[in-house]
Amino acid sequence: MRSISFIIFATIYISFSNGFIPAIQRPALKAQLRAACQQKDQQKIFKLAEDLSKLNPTTDIMKDFSKLDGNWKLDFTTAPVGEVPDEETSGFKTFQTIDTSKGLIYNVIDQGLPEKGLKISIGAEATRKSRVAIDFRIVEAFNDxxxxxxxxxxxxxxxxxxxxxxxxxxxxxEFDEQEFKEIAYFDVLFLDEDLRIQRNSEGNLFVNSRVA
Incomplete structure (x- = not known):
């Protein structure tokens, strides 16, 4: 009888730990991460990104691909400034719009659109539980x-x-279709209703926040 009670207690405790505790931890870690992004504290960002990846509520992006939908602003990246301009030093706004129903990502560098800026259309397909394969399609450069x-x-x-x-x-x-699709990709480290952390095939980290 005691063994049965112990098993029931252990099951309840594990369920509680797996659900309730992460739900408490995530908001605090997210707030710390956003503060670290504002301060550009790379070491802290790396540590918090790793901690949040262990609490990722999106465990299968193939099933939850639509969770990527919407508009996202860039909070932090390790990508070179030549690829992704720093908003503070350049004055350019960098954001992203994702439409999973069309399998498209739009990377936008706003230098004063619609007169000046850059819009990059990228195909996107979830190929693994945490991976999204991408392929660059169209670059539109606008100038005044x-x-x-x-x-x-x-x-x-x-x-x-x-x-x-x-x-x-x-x-x-032998031709490997998945390997071909994943010539370029990003791995979803964390994704919930308003925060996305990912690492691309070049090893660069990106932290994005959802915007209305």
């Missing part, structure tokens, strides 16, 4: 001088796939 708009289209994905398949055939290797 001539030319007003310049559009750069990346080679079609199907063409790149066909060339990769030919290369694999010539090399007598």
């Amino acid at each position: 001088k001539f030319p007003r708009k310049v559009t750069l289209r990346f080679p079609p994905r199907n063409l790149i796939r066909a060339l990769s398949q030919i290369r694999a055939f010539v090399s007598r290797k």
Whole structure:
């Protein structure tokens, strides 16, 4: 009888620990992370990002792909300034719009849009429980001088796939579709209703907050 009671107690305790305790920890860690982002305290950001990744409520992005939907602003990144301008020093606004129903991510660098800025369209597909494969499609550059708009289209994905398949055939290797899709990707370390932490295939960390 005692063993049965102990098992019941242990089950209740584990369920309580797995659900209630993380729910208390997350808000505090998120607040600390946002403060660290404002202070640009990299070491603290890295530590808090790691702590939050262990409390990630989104355990399968393939099932919860739509949780990425919406508008996101960039709070912090380790990506080079040449790729992602620093808002404080450049005055440019950097944000992201995601539409999972279309499988698209729009990275926007606002230098005074619609007259001046950059818009990058990226295909997105969840390929693993924590991974989203991406492929760059269109870059639109807007300028307040001539030319007003310049559009750069990346080679079609199907063409790149066909060339990769030919290369694999010539090399007598088996073509790996998932490996092909994941030429570029990001891993979701943490995702809830208003915070996203991810690391891309180049190893750069990104912290994003949802905006209305």
